[in-house]
Amino acid sequence: MARNRKSRRQQHGSAWHWKQTDCWYFTPPGTKKREALFDEDGERIRGKENKEAAQLALARIKLTDELTPVSSAPSKDWTVAQVCEIYLADLTNTATPEWVRLCQTWLNDFCGYCGALSVSELKKKHLRTWLQKHKTWNNNSQRNVIACIKAAFNFCCKFDDLDINPLSSYQKPAATARVTSFSPEEEKEIYAATNKAHALFLKCCILTGARPFSEMAMVTADHVVETPHGMFYLLKARTAEGGHGHKAAKKTGKDRRIMLCEEMEAITRRLMLEAPKDSGIPLLRTTHGKQWKRCNGVQQFCNVKEKLNLPDDRVTYTCRHTFAKRTLSGYYTGQPTTIEVLAGLMGNTPKVCWDCYAQWADDYNDPLWAALGKSKAKRSAA
Incomplete structure (x- = not known):
């Protein structure tokens, strides 16, 4: 038998708990706007178990409204x-x-x-x-x-009971894509200028295109999946604790598959010997055996950048852009790929990849040159 939802709905003027904010509210009669309930210390009443405190706070509000003339009732002066x-x-x-x-x-x-x-x-x-x-x-x-x-x-x-947002029409500046990549020469210099653990972390990010700290640093042997086609890392959209398993999980709700090339498969099998399944140990760790975090990873790369005098636009995330550029140009296989395939490899939408990496996609630029009578051979000779 279906439940009667209307019978469970609170009347206007009653205290009710909202799960999304874990706070207690009430809706004044004759209105549709919710108002938060506060305790005697001015703190929001939180927790579903604090129903009595919420009802007491509502009783104080009703008593104040009865004793205060409507014309002199003060409105909340927000700062x-x-x-x-x-x-x-x-x-x-x-x-x-x-x-x-x-x-x-x-x-x-x-x-x-x-x-x-x-x-x-x-x-x-x-x-x-x-x-x-x-x-x-x-x-x-x-x-x-x-x-x-x-x-x-x-x-x-x-x-809450704020009436207006004074900044609602403030315009944000246009986004600028910071899309740079490492040249093979820069890559070798970086590996030589840092320690082995950091060099391996950067190399794995370049070979996989994974987001450095929200994906690559989290991978353990439990994320490794082997199939007849090859090996990949599987990051679930939801963790066992109910959190988001990777950066894009909240937006897409989909699992993230990080496909591995043969070189990356060999590195993974070697790393799994030191961090086997069910150990919970990340495959890639710092020299102190800790998981790579944004704080220590960024600081380590800043030291390398200062030592080599690299341009300011070179950051750890450049590893992901390097993967995109090399994949689109056929650096590894000799066969350029398309934006749609790259989007699947990087866990992005085709639109995001098109906005960021289209300048590196010859498959899309060649027809534009061909329309002007310029072949690839002519452009190379020029």
Whole structure:
């Protein structure tokens, strides 16, 4: 027999728990807007088991409304700092630790500049002036920062009683693709300038095209799958603990397959001897036997870049771009591949690969030259 959902719905004016934020709310009669419930210390009431505390908080609100004349009832005067604080409290429960740390850094810096302003006083010029103070931020960094700040105000507008987002129409700068690759000569110099563990980590990233820290560094022997066609790493969309198994899992909901070439298969079999199945040990580790993390990996590469005086646009993620360029040009097999095949190998959509790597795809550029009467031989001779 089907359950009667209407019989379980709370009446307007009752306290109710929302699983998504793990907080208690109530909907005032005659409205459709939810309002959060706070305890005597001004903290949000969280946890489904705290129903009595939520009902007590609601009773205090009702009593205050009865004793306070409508004409003199004060409205909440939001400050920028309060908006950021409420958003970060929710973000801790829903986002990855890395993204939470980045948002904390940006929002704390923003609040240090204009956190004491009320929301009604905040103008787009405040955000623009603050961004101009950070001259090292490129367009991509600014896009992420602006998106984070706008998300904080949108969250309080949607899930709390903030009336308007004063920054909703602030335009983000256009994204700029930082697509660079290592030449074979640069690759050899980097391997010679760093330790063996780091050199092997970079080499595996170049041979597989895997994302360095959110995919390659996580691989253990349990992720290895052997088939008659060859070997690949299988990163599940969901981990046993319920988290996301790889970077794109939250967006796509699909498992990630990292296909291996013959050289990478030989490296994997050798690494599995030291980190066998069910051991939980990553195949690629630092010189101290630890898993590669963004902090130690970036610092190690910065040391190498300084030693070799490499251009600023060379980063660890360049290994992934190098794989894309070499695969499209047929560096390994002598046969160029298409954007669609590359997208499958890299775990991206064809659109992302087209936007980033189309300049390296001769299969798409050759017909354009042919339309002008220029063959590949003529271009080579020129």
